[in-house]
Amino acid sequence: MQRIVNKGGAIVASKDSGDAEEDRLILLAQEDPLQFHALYDLWITRVYQYVYSRVGVQQDAEDITSQIFLSAYQAFPRYQHKGVFSAWLFTIARNQLKRFYRAQTWRNLPLEAAEQGRRDAGLEQVDQAEEIERLSKLIRTLPTEEQELIRLRYIAELKFSQIASILNRREDAVKKMLYRLQERLQKLLEVHYE
Amino acid sequence: MNETVLDFEGKLRAATKGTTPLPAQKFVASLRTRLGQENEAGTLSRRFQRRFIVRASNALVLLIVVLVALLGPSDVLAAIQRLMGYVPGVGFIQPQLILSEPLTVSRGNVSVTVENLVVSSSESVLVFRIEDPYSVSGSQSSSYRETTRNPYLQMPDGTIYQPLTGQGRLEKNGRQWRELIRFSPLPPDTTSVFFVTELALPSGTLETLQLELLLERGDHSPMSAGENFVSSATSIVPDEVKVRLDGIAIEQDRLVLNVIVDWENPNWQVVEVMNFAEPTPKGNPIAHFASVTDANGAIVPISLNTMESSANSNEKQAYFVFLSDMPVNEIAFPATLSLDAIYVSSFLPLSEQPVFTFFPKTNVIPGECETLLQSMVSNEIEATLAKVCYLDSDPHMSLGGGGGGGNEISPPQFGLELSLSAPSDIVEIFVGDTACRVQPNPCAGSASYSRQWGDSDLLKSVHLYAVEPNWPVIFSIGGFDFIREGPWSIEFELTD
Numbered sequence: 001m002q003r004i005v006n007k008g009g010a011i012v013a014s015k016d017s018g019d020a021e022e023d024r025l026i027l028l029a030q031e032d033p034l035q036f037h038a039l040y041d042l043w044i045t046r047v048y049q050y051v052y053s054r055v056g057v058q059q060d061a062e063d064i065t066s067q068i069f070l071s072a073y074q075a076f077p078r079y080q081h082k083g084v085f086s087a088w089l090f091t092i093a094r095n096q097l098k099r100f101y102r103a104q105t106w107r108n109l110p111l112e113a114a115e116q117g118r119r120d121a122g123l124e125q126v127d128q129a130e131e132i133e134r135l136s137k138l139i140r141t142l143p144t145e146e147q148e149l150i151r152l153r154y155i156a157e158l159k160f161s162q163i164a165s166i167l168n169r170r171e172d173a174v175k176k177m178l179y180r181l182q183e184r185l186q187k188l189l190e191v192h193y194e
Numbered sequence: 195m196n197e198t199v200l201d202f203e204g205k206l207r208a209a210t211k212g213t214t215p216l217p218a219q220k221f222v223a224s225l226r227t228r229l230g231q232e233n234e235a236g237t238l239s240r241r242f243q244r245r246f247i248v249r250a251s252n253a254l255v256l257l258i259v260v261l262v263a264l265l266g267p268s269d270v271l272a273a274i275q276r277l278m279g280y281v282p283g284v285g286f287i288q289p290q291l292i293l294s295e296p297l298t299v300s301r302g303n304v305s306v307t308v309e310n311l312v313v314s315s316s317e318s319v320l321v322f323r324i325e326d327p328y329s330v331s332g333s334q335s336s337s338y339r340e341t342t343r344n345p346y347l348q349m350p351d352g353t354i355y356q357p358l359t360g361q362g363r364l365e366k367n368g369r370q371w372r373e374l375i376r377f378s379p380l381p382p383d384t385t386s387v388f389f390v391t392e393l394a395l396p397s398g399t400l401e402t403l404q405l406e407l408l409l410e411r412g413d414h415s416p417m418s419a420g421e422n423f424v425s426s427a428t429s430i431v432p433d434e435v436k437v438r439l440d441g442i443a444i445e446q447d448r449l450v451l452n453v454i455v456d457w458e459n460p461n462w463q464v465v466e467v468m469n470f471a472e473p474t475p476k477g478n479p480i481a482h483f484a485s486v487t488d489a490n491g492a493i494v495p496i497s498l499n500t501m502e503s504s505a506n507s508n509e510k511q512a513y514f515v516f517l518s519d520m521p522v523n524e525i526a527f528p529a530t531l532s533l534d535a536i537y538v539s540s541f542l543p544l545s546e547q548p549v550f551t552f553f554p555k556t557n558v559i560p561g562e563c564e565t566l567l568q569s570m571v572s573n574e575i576e577a578t579l580a581k582v583c584y585l586d587s588d589p590h591m592s593l594g595g596g597g598g599g600g601n602e603i604s605p606p607q608f609g610l611e612l613s614l615s616a617p618s619d620i621v622e623i624f625v626g627d628t629a630c631r632v633q634p635n636p637c638a639g640s641a642s643y644s645r646q647w648g649d650s651d652l653l654k655s656v657h658l659y660a661v662e663p664n665w666p667v668i669f670s671i672g673g674f675d676f677i678r679e680g681p682w683s684i685e686f687e688l689t690d
Contacts, residue, residue: 034230036229037226037229037230040225040226040229041226044217044222044225044226045216045217045222048216048217048221048222049211049214049215049216049217052214052215052217053210053214058215058218061217062217062218062221065217065221065225066225066228069225069229070228070229073229131205132205132208132209132212132213133209135205135206135208135209136209136210136213139206139209139210150206150210151210154203154206154207154210154211155210155211155214157211182202182203182206185202185206186202
C-alpha cells in the first residue's frame with residue numbers, strides 16, 4: 001500500500017494493487033514518451049466529461065481538455081510517480097478550469113450560459129427519465145464543493161483514494177462526505193416525489 | 195453499503211455521467227495527433243541533438259569563413275568576441291548584460307562607435323572607438339584622448355555611473371583610437387543606459403553626445419519581445435521576480451498587453467495578479483494589482499482579461515493579458531504599466547518545513563484554548579503559534595449535511611484549532627501534522643483558513659483526529675500564500 005502525502009504532510013489517500021495497470025503504463029511512458037498515448041486513451045473520456053460537466057459547452061470543453069493533456073504531456077518527464085497519476089492529471093484539469101472561470105468572469109459572460117448549455121446538451125443527448133432529471137436538478141443546487149465531489153466520483157469515475165488526493169482530504173473523510181451526500185439527495189428526491 | 199444505496203449510485207451516475215456527452219471522436223483523434231507531434235518534436239530533439247551540434251558547428255565554421263571573406267577578419271572577430279562576452283584588454287567574462295548592437299554616431303569625419311557594454315556581477319565595461327580617417331595628427335594618442343571628455347553612464351532614472359578606470363590604444367596607423375572604461379556594475383535588469391560624453395570636434399566646438407545603449411541578457415535572450423513596441427525601462431523589485439511585456443496589440447480600438455511574470459524561487463507554485471484581498475462584486479471586473487499610466491499622468495483603466503498561470507510549477511512563469519477600458523487613441527505614449535504586487539502560492543519541501551511542538555499544558559477540555567507563544571522561523575517564513583483550541587465538533591461534518599450513515603467510518607473524535615500570527619503579507623498558511631508522514635493514525639486531517647476569509651488577524655488551521663493524538667504533536671508548515679509587494683514598472687510605447 002502506498003501513502004499519498006498532501007501539502008501539509010498529511011496522508012490523504014492510499015492506493016493498492018488495483019492500480020498496477022496504470023503504474024505499468026506510467027513506467028512505460030516514462031521510458032518511451034510514445035507510450036503516453038496509452039495514458040491518454042485511458043483518461044481522455046473521463047477528463048473530457050469532467051470538464052464538460054463544468055463548462056457545459058463543447059468547444060470550451062475541447063479547448064480546456066486539449067490544454068490539460070498538452071500541459072500534462074509537457075510536464076510528464078518531471079512527474080514523479082510517488083502519488084496517484086489521476087490526482088496529478090485532475091489537479092492540472094482543475095487548475096485549467098480555474099483559469100477558464102476567472103477569464104469567464106472577466107468577460108462578464110452570462111453566468112447562466114454554461115448552465116443552459118449543459119441543460120441543452122443533456123436534453124439533446126439523453127432521454128432522461130423524470131427522476132433522473134429531478135436528481136440532476138437537485139445536484140445543480142448543491143454547494144460547489146459537493147458538486148465537485150459528485151463529478152469526481154461519478155463522471156471522472158475516480159476512486160476515493162484518488163479524490164482524497166485531489167481534494168487534499170483523507171480517504172475516509174471523502175467517503176463519509178459522499179455517503180452523507182447520497183443520503184441527503186435520496187431524502188430530497190423522496191420529498192420531491194411526495 | 196446496502197442495495198438501496200447502490201441503486202441510488204446508479205441514478206447518480208445517470209444524472210451526471212449519463213447527461214454528459216462523450217468527446218467527439220474527431221477531437222480525440224486530433225488531440226492524440228497533436229500529442230504525437232509534441233512527442234515527435236521532443237524525440238527528434240534528443241535523437242538528433244548530437245548530429246545537430248555537429249552540423250551546427252560545421253555551419254558556424256562555414257559562416258565564419260564566408261563572413262571573413264566578405265567583411266574582413268577584424269570586424270568578424272570583433273563581432274564574435276562581442277557575442278562571446280570577450281572584451282579586449284579584459285578577456286572573456288561571464289556577462290549578465292551585453293550591448294544589443296554597436297552604435298555609431300558621426301560628426302563630420304569623426305565617428306564614435308560604442309562597440310560593447312558588458313555588465314557582469316563585478317563591473318561594467320564599455321568599449322568604444324573613435325575614427326578619423328583623415329586625421330594627420332591621429333598618430334598622437336593624446337589628441338584622441340582629448341576628443342572625448344567627461345564620459346559617464348546615466349540610467350533612465352537619472353542615476354549616474356562615473357568611470358572607475360580607463361585605458362586606450364591607437365590602432366590602424368593612428369587613424370583609430372579604441373578605449374575601454376570600467377564602471378560599477380549596472381543593475382542586472384537594466385534594459386537601457388545612456389553613454390554621455392563631451393566630443394571635441396576638429397572645428398573646435400564641443401558637443402555633448404548622449405547615446406542610448408540598449409542591453410540584452412548575457413545569454414542573448416531578449417529582455418522583451420514584440421514587434422510593435424519598445425520597452426525602454428524595466429524596474430524589478432525584488433530580484434527574484436521579473437515582470438516583462440511579452441507583446442502589445444490593439445484589438446477593437448483597445449490596448450492589449452501581454453504580461454509575463456517569471457520567478458526563480460522553486461518553491462513558488464503559482465503566481466497571480468488578482469487581488470484576492472479585495473472582494474469583487476458579482477459581475478464586476480476582477481480586482482487586480484496592475485495599473486497603466488499614460489504620458490500625461492492619466493490613469494488608463496485596464497481589466498484583467500485572461501490569465502494563464504502555468505499549470506506546471508517547474509515552468510516558474512505566469513502569463514496575463516490586460517485590456518484597456520478606453521480607446522487606444524486617447525492614451526498618450528509612452529505609457530507605464532505598473533504591477534503593485536503579486537499573489538504567490540508557495541510550497542516548502544519537507545526538508546525546509548519549519549516545525550513546532552505542541553504539548554498541552556492543562557487537561558484537554560473541548561472548547562478550551564491555550565495561549566502560546568512559539569515562533570517558527572525559516573528562510574521563507576516567520577510565524578508565531580498564538581493559540582491552540584480543543585474542538586468538540588467536526589467542521590467537516592457539516593459539509594455533507596445531516597443524517598447518519600457512514601457506519602464503517604468513525605467521525606473525528608478530537609480536534610485542534612491552531613491560530614497563528616504572521617506578517618500581514620501572508621494570507622494563508624498550510625499546517626500539517628508530521629505524524630502523518632509516518633503513520634496514518636492517529637494523525638490529523640487538516641484544513642487552513644485564509645486571512646481574508648477569517649474574522650481576525652490570525653491565520654487558522656484545523657486538525658481533526660479519529661482518536662486523541664499522541665502528545666506532543668509536531669506541526670509543520672507545508673506552504674503558504676502571500677502577497678509580494680512590488681512595484682514592477684514597464685514603460686512602453688507604440689511605434690506605429
